[in-house]
Amino acid sequence: MSQRSCLSVILAAGEGTRMKSALPKVLHKIAGLPMVAHVVKAAEAAGAGDQALVIGHGAEEMRKAAQKFAPKAESFVQEKRLGTAHAVLAARDAISRGYDDILVMFGDTPLIDPAVLIAARLKLAKGAAVVVIGFRPPNPAGYGRLIEKAGKLLAIREEKDCTDEEKKITFCNAGMMAVAGKQALKLLDAVGHHNAKGEYYLTDIVEIAAAQGLDVVASEASFENALGINNRAELAGAEGIWQTRRRREAMLSGVTLIAPETVFFSHDTEIGADTIVEPNVWFGPGVKIAEGAKIHAFSHIEGATIASNCDVGPFARLRPGADLKQKAKVGNFCEVKQAVIEEGAKVNHLTYIGDARIGAGANIGAGTITCNYDGYSKFFTDIGEGAFIGSNSSLVAPVTIGKGGYIASGSVITESVPEDALAFGRARQRTLAGKGKELRERFASAAAAKKAAG
Structure with a gap:
């Protein structure tokens, strides 16, 4: 198979009106990736070295999106839907280049397994003209x-044209085909439009090829593999199937x-063995987790790298650029963005760390925040190895806390702190005897007067 050249022609010109969306149908996402990108990935995995995207509605938007998931693909516009x-x-120029195999696929069948396409290509290799x-x-x-x-496959019969006996057939057309490259244009050009809609149907090449004495066969796929998406309900159903597959693969x-059914992966989630994921965890795009990590319940993670034996959550949010080194901990109700948490460092409670580095073994107290944004620009906070940041501290970037530095609880730190220094950044406490009672009486009197006034 590796010696046979292959082109995938992916039809993605449908308007998808039943999606009720301004976004082209095939750009709606499953596991964070446009459904047409899933099709491209399957084609590539099946050995299709080149891709031709046939687009129509939202052509510019499609081209822009394709630069991300299929940068080498050629786009061809179907001006009229016939x-x-x-x-x-519409992809004639690509087809004419003399590929051994042509895969015809649909951009709205995101669950297709590469193994199905490989099986069809193998039949071409054995002499079939159309599969x-x-x-x-x-x-x-x-x-x-x-x-x-x-x-042998003699024809594809639409249900309205089936005899009563043919309607009993349960083997149905999934739409996708593999066609021998040397026969493809000849068969396609022979398709006519003498039908009620005056359109050119791909299915007609079956009878055309059979009439020419060419071998035409069928190859079977599962129902899930052939599932097409036409509306939001079907999109959600496909997402569910994809997630079920991925969860099983992970386990x-x-x-x-x-609780597998409560965990949601992205298309590119990488997760190592011996990692434990508790219920209700969501992985967005760009997450890499090494072995032995523990992800506690209700955590939301995207664009993050988590090294071995880290501990995350519960109720943690790791945003893009979060980089946790070995044995780091980000605890409950903490948010980390664009920051490195070095080995063994702890960010345990109710804390925001953004645009920062937390040194190895450092401890960040509850309620600490890095004040990294002034409304216009972002600034960096660097916290040294073994530093201790007391609870309810605000670190106003740009600022550096040296190795072993100690920040007293409740401090607002605006200047860098040297190694092993102790820094206070809070007002001196004053205690006024009896003032608490006096304030309560004053406030109570004011409230009573307000109520009496109506």
Whole structure:
């Protein structure tokens, strides 16, 4: 297979009106990645070295998005929507380059497994001219049936054209195909538009190829693999299937998920063996977790790197740029953004750390914040190894706390603190005997007067 060249033609021009969205349908996300990007990744994993995206509605938006998930893909615009064969032919220039295999795919089938595409390509390698990917839905009503005889595919029959006997067939058309490159343009150009809609149907190449004596066969995929997305409910259903697959994959690779159905992964989440994930944890894009970490309940993590044996949460939020080194701890109701928490450092309670470095073994007391933003620019806070930051402290960046520095609780620190120094940044306490009682009486009298006045 590695010696056979392959082009994937991905049809992504549909308007997706049932999504009720200004965003092109195929750019709606599953696991944080546009559904069409899932299709591109599957094609690449199946050996398609080149991709042709056929786009229409929101063409510029599609091109911009494709630069992120398929930077080498070529885009072809289907100016008029005249059927699936017409859409494939929008990529004529790419198809004509002489690939061995052409995969025709749809941008709204994000759950397709590369193994299904590889199986179809293997049939091409064995001499088939057209391989139609079929599936067996729970209810075949509304789907085109695959008409086979002696292992050959004779036709794809739309349900309205099926005989009563053909309607009993449960093997249905999933839409995706693999076509021999040397036959592709000849078959596509032979498709006519003599039908009620006056459109060019890709499915017609089955009968065209069979009439020319070419081998046409079917290859079976699971229902999930062929699932197409047309509305938000189906999008949510596909998300659920994707998450179920990923959770199982994580657990089989050595990750403990205490309540799997409550944990949500992103498309690129990396998580090491012996990590324990408690209930209700959300991983956004760009998360890498080494082995042996513990992620407590209700934590929200994205764009973060977590080294081995770290402890996170519960109710922690790690934002992009958070980098936890070995055995670091970020505890409950803490937020970390664009900051390095060095080995063994602890950020335990009710704390915000942004644009900062917390040195190895340092301890950050409850309620501490790095004041990193003045409304216009961000500034950096550097806290040295073994420093102790007392509770309810505000560190006004740019500021450095030296190795072993000690900040008294309740301090506002605006100047750098040398190594091993003790810094106070708070007003001196005054205690006035009897003033508490006097204030209570005054406030009570004022409240009573206000109430009497109505």
